[in-house]
Amino acid sequence: MAFDPLLLRPLFPILAQSAYDHPLTYLDNAATTQKPLPVLDAIQDYYRHFNANVHRGAHFLSDRATNRFEQARDTVARFINAPEQSHVIWTKGATEAINVVAYGLEHILEKGDEILITSLEHHANLVPWQQLAFRTGARLRIVPLTSNGEWEPEFSHYFTDRTRIFAATQVSNAIGASTPLKTMIDLAKQQGAFTLVDGAQAVAHYPVDVQALGCDFYVFSGHKMYGPTGIGVLYGKNHALEILMPYQTGGEMVRHVSYQATEFNVLPYRLEAGTPHIEGVIGLAAACDFLNAQDRLALLAWEQSLANHVYTRLHKAGGIEIYSPEKNTTLVSLSVPNIHILDINAYLDSQGVAVRAGSHCAHPLMAQLGVAGTLRASFACYNTMEEANRFCDVLLDAIDLLNDE
Amino acid sequence: MTDTIHLKAQLQACRSKEDTFKTLVTLSKTLPRLSAEEKIEDNKVKGCESAVWLIIEENHGLHHFKADSDAKLMRGVLVAILSLVEGKTLADIQQMDLKAELAELNLSSYLTSSRTNGVLAILEKIQVPKQ
Known part of the structure; x- marks a missing residue:
């Protein structure tokens, strides 16, 4: 194997610690990744050397901050x-980005129009559309997915002349499956x-080309790709x-304001009300x-070889339901019949192994899989x-300890 | 009472998270399970990621408890909680600092307000049962 994750480990000092006297094994990367030193340094560098508000004061620090920000x-x-670059709007995260679009497009929708999503969506790419x-x-x-987790072979009929918005995840956070995105778009x-693509689970793993995808909107969070929260x-x-339509109004996003009217600024500022998360922006660029x-x-x-290895070992061990695809995924999502995932999670935690047990903000998908959670x-690039x-x-071991028989 | 003292000693002797885990698994086996008729929505404690059912009965001013969960560790925690309050009056129970008592039993990691456990919701239901 040409790639050696141990070469990256020194960049992630947080990983070199023990948890309850066991080596910390961080496998909750789909929730958030750890941050490499260059990201931490960039944030500190900003506060030590060029902290100032951006786009405002004409002074030494403000110019430096604005330059680095842009x-x-x-x-x-x-x-x-x-x-x-004016096509890049800063938000709090993928969730806010989807909300910006869901509110911003409200004025184009009429009764009877259709908003189409897939059954793999995180609540963040479901609830804003449902409320809209x-x-x-x-x-x-x-x-929908069929009962065996495949896409319906003939899903094209869901796309109708009433479909005004189509929003889909690139990769499922809950089970790691990908969507046939290009076809759907x-x-x-x-x-x-x-068309909107939720790339929150994709950006850390896949090189992304929004022009090749052809989507109108693409959203992601910094903290899942080694950047800040x-x-x-x-x-x-x-x-x-x-x-x-701007989802928030206020300072920064305006060109001229009187008591009678407001002229909005141009993109990208029109959609960025208020002082932005400057250190976050600087840190995100360092993560890129x-x-x-x-x-x-x-x-x-x-990362895929790690997931595939786990899949293969657990599949061989038997008695474990695996919901992730065997290949081409960077995570393994599973449950064990008659054992609660929270019990397994507690044992993993006691051994310093950090994973996620729960519904992964995807209640409808869990209902379809017939489980309360998984x-x-x-995995991330630094995992061994x-x-x-x-x-x-x-x-x-946890399964042995928790099995009643 | 002897049981409670024994249980306290068992939990307090735990030197690691793994010890506590194993002790809770052992304790979970001592909790009588509820029947399907008792595991109804009305008896469910809201706010727990694992399902928890709690039934409180009052007899001559004394409170008696039955509880169950679909998660084994939570059943162990329930054994510990119920041992603290079983057979007491509501006034006595309300005077107790249950969080502190559970912390003394090495169970403080179960007392966070994280959405993964609803022990605080259980304590609330025990101490303010009418809500």
């Missing part, structure tokens, strides 16, 4: 291959619908961003630089094969 926009634009449907009289429709575009991105095509400096495909192959081990094996060993 350079960061350029870095992120190139990271996802956006054609213009309630407000406008539009209908929320779902492209093309179908939506044929119907003249706006509280910063995310809404990418949009120019016409798509222009049509959005960190990923750009890696062989992205080698990282992806490594246990999810999700030893850690993947440790997860399997401790999980199998």
